[in-house]
Amino acid sequence: MAKIEVCFTPDTYGVYSNNEHIVVVTDILRATSAISTALHHGAKEIIPVSTIEEARAYKKKGYLVGAERNAVQLEEFDFGNSPYSYMNDDIKGKSIVLTTTNGTRAIDLAKNSYQVVIGAFTNFDAVVDYLAASGRDILILCSGWKGRYNLEDTIYGGAITQALERKGVLTEIEDSALSAMYLYEMGMDDPYKFLMNSSHRRRLKNLNLKEDIRYCLSLNRTDVIPIYKDGKLIPLRELQLMDKK
Amino acid sequence: MAKIEVCFTPDTYGVYSNNEHIVVVTDILRATSAISTALHHGAKEIIPVSTIEEARAYKKKGYLVGAERNAVQLEEFDFGNSPYSYMNDDIKGKSIVLTTTNGTRAIDLAKNSYQVVIGAFTNFDAVVDYLAASGRDILILCSGWKGRYNLEDTIYGGAITQALERKGVLTEIEDSALSAMYLYEMGMDDPYKFLMNSSHRRRLKNLNLKEDIRYCLSLNRTDVIPIYKDGKLIPLRELQLMDKK
Numbered sequence: 001m002a003k004i005e006v007c008f009t010p011d012t013y014g015v016y017s018n019n020e021h022i023v024v025v026t027d028i029l030r031a032t033s034a035i036s037t038a039l040h041h042g043a044k045e046i047i048p049v050s051t052i053e054e055a056r057a058y059k060k061k062g063y064l065v066g067a068e069r070n071a072v073q074l075e076e077f078d079f080g081n082s083p084y085s086y087m088n089d090d091i092k093g094k095s096i097v098l099t100t101t102n103g104t105r106a107i108d109l110a111k112n113s114y115q116v117v118i119g120a121f122t123n124f125d126a127v128v129d130y131l132a133a134s135g136r137d138i139l140i141l142c143s144g145w146k147g148r149y150n151l152e153d154t155i156y157g158g159a160i161t162q163a164l165e166r167k168g169v170l171t172e173i174e175d176s177a178l179s180a181m182y183l184y185e186m187g188m189d190d191p192y193k194f195l196m197n198s199s200h201r202r203r204l205k206n207l208n209l210k211e212d213i214r215y216c217l218s219l220n221r222t223d224v225i226p227i228y229k230d231g232k233l234i235p236l237r238e239l240q241l242m243d244k245k
Numbered sequence: 246m247a248k249i250e251v252c253f254t255p256d257t258y259g260v261y262s263n264n265e266h267i268v269v270v271t272d273i274l275r276a277t278s279a280i281s282t283a284l285h286h287g288a289k290e291i292i293p294v295s296t297i298e299e300a301r302a303y304k305k306k307g308y309l310v311g312a313e314r315n316a317v318q319l320e321e322f323d324f325g326n327s328p329y330s331y332m333n334d335d336i337k338g339k340s341i342v343l344t345t346t347n348g349t350r351a352i353d354l355a356k357n358s359y360q361v362v363i364g365a366f367t368n369f370d371a372v373v374d375y376l377a378a379s380g381r382d383i384l385i386l387c388s389g390w391k392g393r394y395n396l397e398d399t400i401y402g403g404a405i406t407q408a409l410e411r412k413g414v415l416t417e418i419e420d421s422a423l424s425a426m427y428l429y430e431m432g433m434d435d436p437y438k439f440l441m442n443s444s445h446r447r448r449l450k451n452l453n454l455k456e457d458i459r460y461c462l463s464l465n466r467t468d469v470i471p472i473y474k475d476g477k478l479i480p481l482r483e484l485q486l487m488d489k490k
Contacts, residue, residue: 008394012256015392147260149253149421175443176394182431183424198420 003137003172004164006157006180009144010106022136023110024119024127024160027143028152029209030081031103032226033120033216034066038086038096039235040123040222046233047097048104058097064090066098071209082212083122095232102143107228110141116228121156121216126223128163130236138164140177151183151198152216155191158184191217248382248417249409251402251425254389255351267381268355269364269372269405272388273397274454275326276348277471278365278461279311282328284480285368285467287337291478293349294342303342309335311343316454327457328367340477347388352473355386361473366401366461371468373408375481383409385422396428396443397461400436403429436462 007016026032035046049055052067059065066079073080081100110116119127131138140160142153158180164170187194192214225236252261271277280291294300297312304310311324318325326345355361364372376383385405387398403425409415432439437459470481
């Protein structure tokens with residue numbers, strides 16, 4: 001008995017909120033893509049924070065800090081949210097603090113659900129397999145863009161819906177997930193082109209993020225599943241090791 | 246310079262709110278379809294109220310009152326929100342009070358915008374022509390279902406977007422409106438069948454609303470454009486007559 005819904009912006013999360021379902025937080029461009037990349041490349045954990053002030057406080061304490069607003073890295077910090085900046089050896093074993101325009105807020109909202117999973121195309125199959133095995137209801141929580149709906153997070157929700165539907169584990173697909181799936185199916189042959197026809201085209205083109213976007217739309221670069229635990233995002237396998245001890 | 250966006254549920258209206266744009270409130274099944282029908286059939290005005298208590302107070306004062314919750318008419322009142330119940334001669338010249346699960350709340354939220362227009366497939370072309378002539382930015386405000394996204398209001402937003410795009414009056418189509426348009430285009434050959442595949446199918450089938458739904462999806466039964474003015478919904482032409490005096 002697994003139901004799937006998509007919440008298109010964090011502002012409506014209150015309507016969907018419950019403590020039984022798994023929430024997959026997604027911010028395809030680029031927070032959740034970057035988070036799965038950083039953990040794949042050996043970061044010990046990601047500490048998501050909502051404000052610049054919190055990020056600054058961690059920076060003073062000596063943490064590596066990523067901070068992005070309006071798709072641009074803030075200069076005083078170590079990273080923005082480009083996945084490419086989380087691919088170097090300096091991050092191995094380190095705790096990384098991250099604040100972004102949209103994604104970290106969504107994580108914060110969902111933390112009282114049964115479990116928060118960080119989802120992106122870059123860890124697609126791993127998340128699908130985990131959700132399918134869980135048997136739980138699923139909410140895809142899109143980070144959106146400053147409270148607004150966006151297409152890239154939506155098609156990710158649609159891709160997850162389609163994959164779980166094909167596995168035969170869904171008993172209910174709500175209107176939101178059905179719509180997201182339809183939109184994904186329209187764009188799945190060339191998601192890059194599909195997104196470039198969207199209104200974010202201008203924003204994304206202006207920022208010269210083409211390489212980032214292509215990376216964020218590529219499937220299965222990693223099988224790491226970041227899970228929220230006590231204020232941190234850690235790989236699921238670390239959580240499982242902790243539980244065994 | 247006209248931009249169009251779709252707000253999928255009233256809960257996110259705050260993000261889109263401004264006092265320059267025209268807000269088209271829609272609740273296809275069935276509040277806004279019923280409102281345009283009632284004004285077409287001679288009702289003087291519709292007074293939307295949010296609560297059952299307000300509706301009851303008006304009833305005591307002798308008003309005709311429509312009240313619906315969970316798609317069912319409340320027994321103590323005169324109507325539910327079936328458009329068919331607003332087609333009889335008893336309503337001619339009368340003020341009708343209306344409260345519904347979703348639609349009246351959306352109207353209330355949007356009342357500080359430049360103008361609130363009531364939109365449905367049943368008054369489709371009239372609303373499109375009015376919006377095209379206005380030159381203003383447009384927000385389609387979907388009533389949704391208890392704070393959740395629904396497909397029927399979304400495809401109405403998509404239909405409006407497509408019609409205005411074809412008229413060449415749009416300079417910006419936001420992701421939300423673009424997605425709605427894509428979904429409308431998927432279902433436009435047979436919107437009834439398209440909706441019946443949605444999750445609301447069970448709710449709608451259970452309530453035996455087939456005739457209502459077919460009516461609510463039919464185009465251009467009227468050219469009346471209900472406009473919000475001082476707590477009431479009146480036909481645009483009445484507003485124009487008042488302005489001339």
